[in-house]
Each structure stands twice: as C-alpha cells, then as structure tokens.
Amino acid sequence: MTLLAVQLLNGFQLGMLLFLVAAGLTLVFGVMNFVNLAHGVQYMLGAYLGVTCASLAGGFWLGLLLAAMAAGAFGLALEWLIFRHLYARSDLDQVLATFGIIVTLNEAVRLLWGSAPLELPMPDLLSGSFMLMDGLRYPVYRIAITAVGLLVGLALAFLVNRTRAGMLIRAGASNPDMVNALGVDIRRLFRLVFGIGAMLAGFAGVLAAPLVSVEPGMGENVLILAFVVIVIGGIGSIRGAFIAAILVGLVDTVGRTMITDLSHAVLSGQAASRLGPALASMLIYLVMAAVLAWRPAGLFPART
Amino acid sequence: MLKQLLGGLTLSVFAFAAQAQDVKVTVISTLSGPQATLGEQIRDGFNLAVEQLGGKLGGLKATITVVDDELKPDVAVTKIRGLLESTKQDFVIGPVFSVVKAAIFKPVTSAGAYLISPNAGLSTFAGKACSKDLFVTSYQNDQPHSVSGQFATDQGYKKAFIIAPNYQAGRDALTGFKSRYKGEVVSEDYVPLTQMDMQSELAKIASAKPDVVFVFLPGGLGINFVKQYRQAGLTNIPVLSTFTVDESTLPAEGDAAIGFYSGTNWAPNMDNPANKAFVAAFEKKFNYVPGTYAAQAWDTAMLIDSAVKVAGTDHEKLRPALEKADFASVRGSFKFGKNHYPIQDFYLAQVAKRADGKLQTEIRKKVLTADVDTYAAECQM
Known part of the structure; x- marks a missing residue:
C-alpha cells in the first residue's frame, strides 16, 4: 500500500470516530435547538466510566455496555436537573450554563479519578494487527471502530428516516412549535433525543479510550472538531454529520501531510517548516469557511 | 470555587503555625487542569522533604503556603502579588511551566524573595538577563x-x-x-x-x-x-x-x-544513598513512582535547608550559602554554575x-x- 492510501484509510477511520461524537451533538443541536457545549465532557465521562466499568466488570465488552448505559443515564439526569430549564432561554444562557458544566465536570473527574491520565487496554479479541505497508502494522481495533461507526450511522439513519420516533425528530427539527401544537409530547421527545446523544458521546469515549490518553479536558479537543463537523454537515442532519466527519477526518490527516510537503516544495527550509504546520492546523477551519461561503446552512441542512 | 475554598483552607491552616522565627516559603505550582500531575509531583516532593526535616528548614520552623497557578500567567501574578503584599516570603518555589515563570519573576524578586525554580529552566534568565535572586535546580530547557x-x-x-x-x-x-x-x-x-x-x-x-x-x-x-x-x-x-x-x-x-x-538528569533507579531513601519514602507516602519533577523539588527543599542552616533568613547572607549548594542531592552531586543554573551530568x-x-x-x-x-x-x- 502506498503512503497516500494509508493516509486515506487513517483519515476515514478518524472521520468515523468523529462521526460517533458528532451524531449525538447534531441531533441535540438540530432537534432541540440547544447549544450543548457539555457534549465533550460527556465523551470524557464515557472514557472514564469505561476504564472503571471495564476493571470492575473484568472485561472491555461488559465495561463498554455498562459505561454507555451509565453515560446515557447521566445525560438524562443532567437534562432533568439543568438542561430542561434552559430550552426556553437564549443561546447565550445555554452556552454559559453548559460551559459551567464543562468546568465542573472536568474538576469533578479530577477529584474522583485523580489528575494522572488513565489507560484502558484494548479488548483481547481485537488486539491483533496486520501488515499495512512495509514496516507499518495496522491495529484490527481501528478497523473495528470504522465498522462500528458505519453501523451506528446506518442505525441512526434507519431510526431517523424509517421509524415513528424518527419522523417526530425530523418534524421537531424543522418546526418544533407545529409538532407541539399537533399534540406530541415534545418534552419526552427531547428527553429521548438527549439520552441518545449522551449515550453516543459516552460510547464514543469508551471506544476511543484504548487509542488515546484518558485525562481531564480530553473532551474539549473533540468538541471543537465535532462542532466543525456539524456546521459543515448542516445542523441536525445525520447524513450531513456522516459526510462531514469523513471530510474533516480526511482533510485533517491527508491534508496535513500534503500541505507540509507542498510548503517544503514551494518554500525553503525555515520558512516552510513554519508555514506548513501553521497552515495545516488551520486547514479544517478553512474548509469550513469555504463550505459556509458556498452553502451557508451547511451541506445538508435539516431545517429549510 | 471549590479550589479557592481549598486554597483558603490551606492558607489558614498554615497561618496559625506562623511564628516570629520561621522561614516562609511559598510553593507555586500547577495543581488544576490537565497538567496538574506535574504540579502535584512538585508539591509532593517538596512537602516530603520538609516532613523528613521535621517540619523545619535549616532548623527554623517552615511556614509553607501552596498556591495553584492554574497554568495561567495572569492568575499566577495576581495570586503571588496578593500573597507577597500581605506577608513577606523568604523563598518562592516554582513553577512547573516557563510561561508562568516569565510572568512571576519580577513580582517575586522585586518583593525581596528568592525565586527557586524546580522545573522551568527558561533560556531568558540563563544568559544576559540572569539574576542574583533566581536559582534553577532543574536544568536549562x-x-x-x-x-x-x-x-x-x-x-x-x-x-x-x-x-x-x-x-x-x-x-x-x-x-x-x-x-x-x-x-x-x-x-x-x-x-x-x-x-x-x-x-x-x-x-x-x-x-x-x-x-x-x-x-x-x-x-x-x-x-x-x-x-x-x-x-x-x-x-x-x-x-x-x-x-x-x-x-x-x-x-x-x-x-x-x-x-x-x-x-x-535523573531517574528513580539512580544509585546513591540520598536517592534510594527519597524514592522509598516518596512511594510509601504518595503511592506512585516519583518523576524528575518530584526529585528536583526535593532537592530544592534540601538546598534551602542547607542555606538557612548557615545564614538564617538574611537575604544577602543566604546568596553565597545557596550558591554553595552544600546538600546531598538525589542526583549524586549538585553544583551551580555562575548563572545559578546547575552544572550536571x-x-x-x-x-x-x-x-x-x-x-x-x-x-x-x-x-x-x-x-x-x-x-x-x-x-x-
């Protein structure tokens, strides 16, 4: 396999991981018109719960299941305690309150689990790897994440496009007042959506834990990328999030390599090693700006 | 909020212990946020040394204040200024990160305290801008x-x-x-x-x-x-x-x-008596393996101990005593160069x-x- 092909695969795989996080965010943002900055800490909480549940339950799989359920339950509790009081308020109030949750949960996690980063080992079943190119092995686990991302994408597409709940979610996304007027319990719908979103975030956190460092603040990096994904994809659209996540994954992985090489080809030495990385870290935001200039509501806007 | 409460608590706990003949030391370190593990090592390493010395430095009672810089230079400056204005400090120990060090250097040294850095070794203060009130016990970055x-x-x-x-x-x-x-x-x-x-x-x-x-x-x-x-x-x-x-x-x-x-410049298995005792005592007390951060903080406490023993808390007399660095370092031997940065293996x-x-x-x-x-x-x- 050539380097480019390997990078394409890496980008696709990163995209799938981003999709798992962004899917929940786009549902909550799109359907409830609720800016949930706390989505990132829910991802972090998932990873921490995964570490604890896996060691308590004595295995990755049971740990994954328990942690995803616990993350979903915690999300519902947050919704009941805090978020439901914010639906009617302005975006800024929501941003402020959910930002407060970020700060609180980050410190709470530090108090409970300590500030030292933790480790979640890969499940034995998927800990193998295969030769991808000369000298580089590819973990089976990463293939599994890609497959899970695809499955979750299909399941959500089915849920949103083929079920009654999905029909209400779509209706809620395009005109929540009308849905409410037609006698649908919009609060229950919101709670369902929020629970799914929180569970997906936690689920993604557990899946990512064997690859990355489990530490306080790990959610913020992901949150920013997830927002980029849903803005590019069109807020509220699962299909948009899916396509945009792959796009962001590819741009981040392949684009970063190419732009550094390109800057070395065009410029010389010191200038290139300064410009290349600077451009590379801006790349996904440039793509986002370009997409927004072309389609202000994102690629697949849910609300028209 | 909780952090400030806790911070206030430590302040008041140590405040009543303050006496006329004591040596006042402030430890400023990053104790919240993702980088807190490093800051905690510095705090733990320093506290262990003081505890081993019976709560004293150079025979004088040690009054220690711990400050969290939150890895924000502006927060660090505000906190350290407030502290230095209310109580004169003999030594300020810290911080973990060079950005914070650059920010607190002036407020600390102009208040008549020694700044001793157990980790950050900025090049700025190693050359032309070196200072007689700054010592670095780690290394130049x-x-x-x-x-x-x-x-x-x-x-x-x-x-x-x-x-x-x-x-x-x-x-x-x-x-x-x-x-x-x-x-x-x-x-x-x-x-x-x-x-x-x-x-x-x-x-x-x-x-x-x-x-x-x-x-x-x-x-x-x-x-x-x-x-x-x-x-x-x-x-x-x-x-x-x-x-x-x-x-x-x-x-x-x-x-x-x-x-x-x-x-x-150091590892836990380094073979000298001071180090063996340090690593064993550290692991017993804190239940984790110490890193260079903790080791350098321990050395810093021992350095202060050796200097205060000779010179008390007299600022000018302390300088030659600190420069001598007459203590048993976990690195085996320890000495300062003319810029107050270590010369070491x-x-x-x-x-x-x-x-x-x-x-x-x-x-x-x-x-x-x-x-x-x-x-x-x-x-x-």
Missing part, C-alpha cells in the same frame, strides 16, 4: 533535548525523524536536539497541541524508514503517540524522547512504553518494568558530563 541529539550522534544514526508540538517550546526542543545531532534530519514535523490521532505521523515514519525517531510530546500527546507507536508495530526503530515517557505519563502508557528512551534513560510490576525510567548511559548550558557565558552577575 535546551539541555535534556540535546542529550538525545548527542546520543544519536554517538550511535552513528544517519537519518532522524523528529516530532514536536507546534509551539515555541516544541521548536526549542527540536533545535536543542539538532544542536548536537550530526546526521541528517529526514523530516521535522510539528503537530497541533490538541492532536489526538498520530496515525498520520506513524505512516510517514514507516515510509521514511529513519534510523532513529526523536520526539518531544508532553502529556496526553505523548501518551497517544507511545500507545499508537506500539500498536503500529514500529518496534525496530528506536525512539529517543524528552518529557514523553516519564513517571507522570507511564501509568497511562502502560507496557507500550517499555523500551522507549528518554534524555534526563545528563543520561540516557530507558523505560523498564520493575519487579513489583510498576514502570519507571532507568539510567542506561551517561551522555553528557558536567554539562554547562550554552547561555551561561553571557551571564554577568
């Missing part, structure tokens, strides 16, 4: 990176692939490596500080086939790199590093880190598993002997 460069040259590695985060300290690290590396740098990669997936860099390493990899990837970046490097099976290429595999990140990296190299250490299953870095080879940093010559004191 360039030095640990140059250790790997020297080792790579000694081993005759022809092609090196080097990676650091895209910020000033990252650029300094790679410059430090290159300052002593004679071979060819096939790729010099800067990754965003928030990068979580290293897969792209790993593919480039595999395709470039270098003889050696050098990385400076602190905190979570390094944990991600180490785990993913092993998962990618790149075992045949040795990895030299700084602050990537150390006792603060090893618990999260696990067995994946075994075999990685690190350029350092540097080693190549390697991650290994101990008999009790815990991971630690272990000294493999002395690379630099009595190394003086490159800025010292410019210092006129």
